[in-house]
Each structure stands twice: as structure tokens, then as C-alpha cells.
Amino acid sequence: MAEPEVNLKRTYDAIIIGSGAAGGMAAHVLTSHGLQVLLLEAGKKLPIEQELRSMEWPYDNAHRGFLPPDSHSLTFNEYTIRNPPYGAGFEKAKHLHSYIGSSDYVKSIVVDEHENPFTGTNYAWVRARCLGGKTNIWGRLALRLSDYDFKAKDRDGFGENWPISYSEIAPYYDKVDLYLGITGVKENLPYLPDSIFQRPTKLNCAELTLKQGIQKMDRVLTQYRAGVTSEGLKHNKYRSRCYGRGACERKGGCDIHAAFDSPTGLIYPAMDTGNLTLRTNATVREITIDQQTGKASGAHFIDSQTMTDYHVRGKVVIVAASTLESARLLLLSKSPLHPNGLANSSGHVGHNFCEHIMGPGIAGRAKDLVGKAPTLDDGRPGGFYLTRFRNLAEKHPKFIRGYGFEGGSGSTMFPRGTDTHGFGADFKQEVRKNQGAFIGMGGFGEVLARYENFVELDPAVKDKWGIPSLRFHYKFGDNEHRMAEDMKETAQEMFEAAGFEIVHVNSRVLTEGWSIHELGTARMGNDPKTSVLNQFEQSHDVKNLFVVDGSAFVNASCQNPTWTIMALCWRSCDYLADELRQGNL
Ligand SMILES: Cc1cc2nc3c(=O)[nH]c(=O)nc-3n(C[C@H](O)[C@H](O)[C@H](O)COP(=O)(O)OP(=O)(O)OC[C@H]3O[C@@H](n4cnc5c(N)ncnc54)[C@H](O)[C@@H]3O)c2cc1C
Numbered sequence: 001m002a003e004p005e006v007n008l009k010r011t012y013d014a015i016i017i018g019s020g021a022a023g024g025m026a027a028h029v030l031t032s033h034g035l036q037v038l039l040l041e042a043g044k045k046l047p048i049e050q051e052l053r054s055m056e057w058p059y060d061n062a063h064r065g066f067l068p069p070d071s072h073s074l075t076f077n078e079y080t081i082r083n084p085p086y087g088a089g090f091e092k093a094k095h096l097h098s099y100i101g102s103s104d105y106v107k108s109i110v111v112d113e114h115e116n117p118f119t120g121t122n123y124a125w126v127r128a129r130c131l132g133g134k135t136n137i138w139g140r141l142a143l144r145l146s147d148y149d150f151k152a153k154d155r156d157g158f159g160e161n162w163p164i165s166y167s168e169i170a171p172y173y174d175k176v177d178l179y180l181g182i183t184g185v186k187e188n189l190p191y192l193p194d195s196i197f198q199r200p201t202k203l204n205c206a207e208l209t210l211k212q213g214i215q216k217m218d219r220v221l222t223q224y225r226a227g228v229t230s231e232g233l234k235h236n237k238y239r240s241r242c243y244g245r246g247a248c249e250r251k252g253g254c255d256i257h258a259a260f261d262s263p264t265g266l267i268y269p270a271m272d273t274g275n276l277t278l279r280t281n282a283t284v285r286e287i288t289i290d291q292q293t294g295k296a297s298g299a300h301f302i303d304s305q306t307m308t309d310y311h312v313r314g315k316v317v318i319v320a321a322s323t324l325e326s327a328r329l330l331l332l333s334k335s336p337l338h339p340n341g342l343a344n345s346s347g348h349v350g351h352n353f354c355e356h357i358m359g360p361g362i363a364g365r366a367k368d369l370v371g372k373a374p375t376l377d378d379g380r381p382g383g384f385y386l387t388r389f390r391n392l393a394e395k396h397p398k399f400i401r402g403y404g405f406e407g408g409s410g411s412t413m414f415p416r417g418t419d420t421h422g423f424g425a426d427f428k429q430e431v432r433k434n435q436g437a438f439i440g441m442g443g444f445g446e447v448l449a450r451y452e453n454f455v456e457l458d459p460a461v462k463d464k465w466g467i468p469s470l471r472f473h474y475k476f477g478d479n480e481h482r483m484a485e486d487m488k489e490t491a492q493e494m495f496e497a498a499g500f501e502i503v504h505v506n507s508r509v510l511t512e513g514w515s516i517h518e519l520g521t522a523r524m525g526n527d528p529k530t531s532v533l534n535q536f537e538q539s540h541d542v543k544n545l546f547v548v549d550g551s552a553f554v555n556a557s558c559q560n561p562t563w564t565i566m567a568l569c570w571r572s573c574d575y576l577a578d579e580l581r582q583g584n585l
């Protein structure tokens with residue numbers, strides 16, 4: 001597809017920074033409104049199908065799917081015993097990736113920690129710098145939030161309520177469902193609203209056993225709600241329907257784009273309108289301000305490869321660089337009018353940083369499936385989601401908020417969760433006999449949004465492009481640790497209720513950041529003194545500046561965020577287009 005050249009002389013209607021879930025959605029909505037939009041993306045446009053190779057067999061890959069020997073991806077242990085910047089001590093590794101970058105299929109998608117350092121407290125910060133950002137490799141669990149999340153303060157007194165309620169965002173969730181496709185089953189749960197689902201995947205035998213086993217405990221297990229089109233999308237020529245094949249389990253992306261990714265789902269269709277100019281390799285280092293009007297005037301970007309510096313102009317600037325990068329950019333954009341960073345008169349930019357705690361989980365064995373003929377469970381976009389059950393009707397004595405579990409079972413290319421030991425033919429036979437009987441799940445719990453969890457600019461360390469890096473001040477608190485303890489116990493009680501033999505119970509909490517669901521660093525709110533954005537993700541301080549990614553979240557809930565990021569962004573961009581038309585921006 002030919003990309004129009006960026007025109008440095010014109011003033012675009014809107015400049016979007018970042019091309020992931022948020023930036024892609026902004027491009028789709030604003031170009032549909034007829035606006036002339038410039039999309040700036042720091043990474044390159046990769047030949048993504050050649051990177052993902054979803055149908056490649058391990059034996060056809062030089063390293064059996066793992067990284068080449070000159071590269072390294074950080075392990076849990078290394079995150080525990082080392083401090084950021086993680087590049088120090090790994091000088092011999094040509095490329096150093098976060099924990100998620102351990103496969104040959106994602107090595108060009110995730111960033112090199114040598115080039116992108118950060119400092120402060122330990123954090124497994126997973127970043128993807130390329131067209132589409134992290135959506136090229138996301139896990140696709142696509143969940144809605146509810147008023148249990150938006151109005152959580154009303155329930156337990158902690159933090160702030162969102163400035164919107166479910167009824168205001170529900171029509172936008174519907175639009176996202178219909179435009180991008182989602183699979184799942186209706187459950188009619190007030191705390192996990194249903195989507196407009198396409199054909200769901202099937203639960204397998206052990207998963208059904210667990211579902212039935214926990215029903216008497218009033219707990220709900222449902223099919224993985226995947227941001228995948230199982231029936232196809234007539235309006236999108238870039239995406240195929242899911243054929244239940246390939247490497248979904250590998251989480252290395254879907255090379256026929258049945259799983260949503262921002263380029264094929266949003267950006268290419270936006271380019272087809274003729275209203276979108278895409279500039280990749282454009283690392284934005286500052287949002288500029290007209291010192292006369294106080295409004296955003298455009299952005300300075302560095303060509304990521306040639307290091308040449310450019311300035312582009314826009315009537316509106318939309319920041320969508322991902323939660324932590326967006327906060328960094330606002331903090332970098334200091335000026336006499338905004339000495340603490342842009343949109344930061346409240347002092348809340350970078351603060352209230354929240355996400356999901358992970359680690360506790362369980363592996364078990366359905367004994368009656370041992371020795372049964374294997375089933376075909378590869379090529380499913382996910383297994384199951386076990387929904388939140390804490391602090392709904394009753395109040396838990398030890399912690400507030402909730403958690404859910406993601407899990408799966410069945411026969412897959414690589415036998416999972418086995419505790420099989422031994423050697424040679426006997427070992428192989430044991431693995432075959434047991435593999436379809438294993439079932440496992442891990443918890444995702446809400447990390448409370450606390451002011452004292454924050455990022456700021458490091459005064460000394462810079463990235464490869466000379467841009468100051470982030471310094472983290474972020475730790476899980478007591479509420480999270482008590483919740484993690486409960487996850488371990490309830491996982492065990494539910495596997496017992498299902499009659500599984502328990503193979504392993506995990507109580508280890510993974511490093512902060514592991515969930516890859518960073519949120520909250522420029523939160524929305526009605527009060528400009530305690531929030532950065534209003535309910536339309538518009539800066540309280542600078543009315544033609546919008547921040548449309550996860551940084552706008554007021555709390556993390558325990559549901560995965562991407563579907564909500566996109567629904568909110570759609571709502572905000574409809575408002576933006578209206579305001580621009582009326583001359584209010
Ligand atoms: C392995 C994995 C599994 C996941 N699983 C799930 C899941 O199951 N469910 C779920 O809801 N979410 C999941 N996520 C998270 C999901 O991918 C993110 O929530 C989503 O991609 C966020 O979108 P975004 O647009 O904010 O950020 P991104 O997708 O990260 O996009 C940001 C873009 O901005 C660009 N950028 C950054 N800085 C600059 C700059 N200065 N100038 C220009 N461009 C810039 C980046 O290069 C990037 O392309 C997962 C993520 C990963 C990696």
C-alpha cells in the first residue's frame with residue numbers, strides 16, 4: 001500500500017501519536033468523520049506475516065522457535081536479582097528483550113532494552129515499537145468493564161469513581177464488537193457485561209468439568225472472550241475469519257489477522273478513506289504549544305533511523321503512545337506555560353499508575369482423561385475465563401476489589417503443565433498418556449491506583465535517540481499481596497471441587513509489569529485538581545489535546561483493558577470531531 005508523504009508545511013486536522021489499539025482506533029474514527037489525519041509511529045512497518053509465520057513448524061525454524069543465540073530475553077529470576085536499566089550486565093547480548101521476547105516470532109516486534117533503558121524499581125516493561133504496537137502479539141482476551149469498576153469507590157470508598165458510567169460507554173463497546181469481531185458466550189453477569197459475540201470456541205472436557213464443578217459455588221467459567229473474528233467481517237478485506245489453525249497458543253500473533261491487530265483492523269481501512277497519512281519511524285520527542293493561545297500546535301519527531309528532527313502541525317494532538325510512553329511524552333513537553341510537563345497542572349501525570357498482579361495459579365489433572373485418545377485443542381484463540389467472584393455481593397475481610405483466572409486444558413503441540421518424569425520411551429509414553437488430562441489457570445488481580453505509584457523522567461539516563469528515560473517508583477501493596485494469597489487458595493478449592501488431582505499450586509507473585517496492562521498515568525475525572533483528563537479524554541489544561549490510551553483509566557479493574565481502551569477512544573474521538581466542527585477546539 002503506497003503511503004502518502006508527510007507534508008511538513010500543512011496543518012493537519014489531527015496528529016495521532018502511536019499506532020497501537022488506541023492510535024489505530026483514533027485513526028479509524030477521525031478519518032471516518034472526514035478529518036485529515038497524520039499518524040506518527042516510532043517503530044517501522046514490519047513485513048508482519050513474515051515475522052509471525054503462524055503455520056511454521058518448530059522443526060522448520062533454525063532455533064526451534066527460540067531466539068538466536070546472540071540475543072537474550074530476561075527471565076523471572078533476572079528481573080528479581082537485577083535492577084533497571086536491565087541492559088547493564090548484558091553487554092554481550094546483541095539484543096536484549098523483555099521476558100515476552102523469548103521467541104523468534106516476536107524478536108523484531110518488541111524493543112531492545114539496550115536502546116530503550118529505564119531506571120528505578122523493578123518492572124517487566126514489555127514494549128512493542130512497530131506499526132500496530134503490542135496489538136501484533138496481544139493475548140486477545142477482550143473483556144468489558146462494568147459499574148462495579150467505573151463506580152468502585154461507591155462500593156468500597158477507595159480511590160475515585162470514573163467520570164462515566166457503563167451506560168455511557170456501552171454503545172461504544174457495541175461498535176467495537178461489531179467493527180472488530182469478538183467471540184464468546186452470553187452469561188448475563190452484571191459485573192462482566194456481555195459483548196455482541198460471534199461464534200464461540202468450545203470448552204473441552206476438563207474445562208467443562210471445572211465449569212460444572214464450581215457452579216455450586218456460584219462461580220462462573222466461560223469461554224475465552226477473544227478479540228478474534230470467527231465468522232469474518234464483510235467490511236474488512238484485510239482480515240480473514242479464524243480457521244482454528246496455527247499459533248494462537250504461541251501468542252506470536254495471527255498471520256491471517258483473524259485476531260485483531262491495529263494495522264489490518266483499523267489503520268489500513270483508515271488509509272483507504274484517503275484521509276490518513278502514516279509516518280512510521282517517527283519518534284515524537286515533544287508536543288509543541290502555541291505560547292500565544294496556550295493550545296497544542298503540533299509535535300517534534302526524530303526520524304528513528306536517520307535521527308533527523310522534524311516538526312509537524314495539527315489543529316488537535318492525540319496522544320496514544322501507550323500508558324507509560326504517553327505519560328513520558330507529556331512530562332517531556334515542558335514549556336514556560338507548562339513547567340511541570342504538559343497537561344500536568346494537577347501534578348497527576350505519571351501517578352495513579354496501576355495494572356494487574358499475576359503469578360498465583362494452579363495445575364491439575366483430570367484423572368478420568370488420563371490415557372484417553374488425544375483431542376485437537378491447538379488453534380483455539382483461548383481456553384476459558386473464570387470470572388471475578390470476590391467483593392461482589394459480599395465484602396472480603398482481607399482485601400478490596402477482585403480477580404479473575406485465565407486458563408486452559410487439552411492436547412496441544414507442546415504438552416502443558418505436565419509433572420511427568422523419566423527417560424526415553426517410557427517417558428514419551430507417559431507424556432502422551434497424560435497430556436490431554438492437564439488443566440491449569442492463573443490469576444489476574446486489580447492493583448489499586450495509588451498516587452505514590454508513579455513514573456517520572458530520569459535526570460541522567462536517555463534512550464538511543466537522546467530522549468530522557470522514565471524512572472519507576474512502583475510496588476505492589478498489601479491489598480495486592482493479600483489478594484494474591486486468596487487467589488492461590490481459591491484456585492485450589494475450585495480444582496478440588498471439580499475433582500482434579502492437584503499437581504502444583506503456585507503462590508509466587510510475578511514481577512511488577514508482568515501482566516502488560518499498564519494503566520492510569522493520566523487519569524480522567526471531573527476535578528482538574530485531581531485528574532488530568534475529562535470524561536472525553538481531553539486535557540483539562542489544553543483543550544485541543546487528548547490522551548486516548550490506558551493512561552486515561554481511573555482504576556485497573558481486573559479485566560483486561562484493550563477493548564475498553566478502544567471503546568473509550570471511539571467515544572472521545574466522536575466528541576472531538578464534533579467539537580472541531582463547531583470550532584470549539
Ligand atoms: C503478549 C501480550 C499479551 C497481551 N494480552 C492481552 C489480552 O489478552 N487482553 C488485553 O486486553 N490486552 C492484552 N495485552 C495488552 C494490549 O496489547 C495493550 O493493552 C494494547 O496494545 C494497548 O494499546 P496502546 O495503543 O495503548 O499501546 P501499544 O499497542 O503499545 O501501541 C503504542 C504505539 O505507540 C508507539 N509509540 C510509543 N512511543 C512513541 C513516540 N514517542 N512517538 C511515536 N510513537 C510512539 C509504539 O511504537 C507503539 O506502536 C497484551 C499485550 C502483550 C504484549
Ligand code: SF4
Nearest residue numbers: 242243245248254379
Ligand atoms: S486460532 Fe484463529 S486467531 Fe488464532 S492464530 Fe489461528 S487463525 Fe489466528
